[in-house]
Amino acid sequence: MTGGSERRRPADSMRWPLIVLLAVVLLVVAAVAVAPTIERQRAYASLRQSGAVTTATIDYCATASNNRPSVVTVTCPGTFALGGTKVTEDILGLPHPLTGGSTVVVAVDPADPRVVYPVTDVRSGDQSGWWTGRTGVAALSLLLVALLAWRQVVVAKRRPTGSDPAEPGD
Numbered sequence: 001m002t003g004g005s006e007r008r009r010p011a012d013s014m015r016w017p018l019i020v021l022l023a024v025v026l027l028v029v030a031a032v033a034v035a036p037t038i039e040r041q042r043a044y045a046s047l048r049q050s051g052a053v054t055t056a057t058i059d060y061c062a063t064a065s066n067n068r069p070s071v072v073t074v075t076c077p078g079t080f081a082l083g084g085t086k087v088t089e090d091i092l093g094l095p096h097p098l099t100g101g102s103t104v105v106v107a108v109d110p111a112d113p114r115v116v117y118p119v120t121d122v123r124s125g126d127q128s129g130w131w132t133g134r135t136g137v138a139a140l141s142l143l144l145v146a147l148l149a150w151r152q153v154v155v156a157k158r159r160p161t162g163s164d165p166a167e168p169g170d
Contacts, residue, residue, distance in 0.1 A: 023145050030141035033134040047122045051107035056080035061097035093117040
């Protein structure tokens with residue numbers, strides 16, 4: 001008859017696949033959450049280096065929220081001149097809606113006029129900072145992965161390696 005330490009509980013056989021699955025899900029959540037911030041950082045860096053500064057006149061602003069009232073999408077198309085051509089594009093990165101007819105100084109990517117942000121934000125990085133709600137979710141996900149890994153290491157170190165003479169059934 002084998003020793004008690006060689007018997008496995010059904011829960012033990014499922015532990016590692018579940019732990020790996022949870023870790024992968026948390027890492028995917030972190031990556032998805034931080035991707036827009038990375039894209040905005042890239043766009044702002046490009047605009048700081050080679051963006052054209054111009055004044056845009058806001059046509060109108062509309063807001064929409066999804067099932068989370070704290071998340072509001074602001075859409076404000078604005079008209080501006082770029083290289084002598086009149087262009088109308090959505091002004092990205094506005095923290096709140098502006099009234100129609102108001103003006104805002106923007107930085108525009110000459111190669112892609114769809115990339116247009118308020119120049120004050122491009123220079124200050126207020127909306128483009130690394131610490132946003134989304135990066136907070138990513139940080140929390142990474143913290144949970146680290147705690148999960150730490151817990152498994154602690155549990156693995158506390159488990160006895162040999163047979164325990166006090167275990168029943170020996």
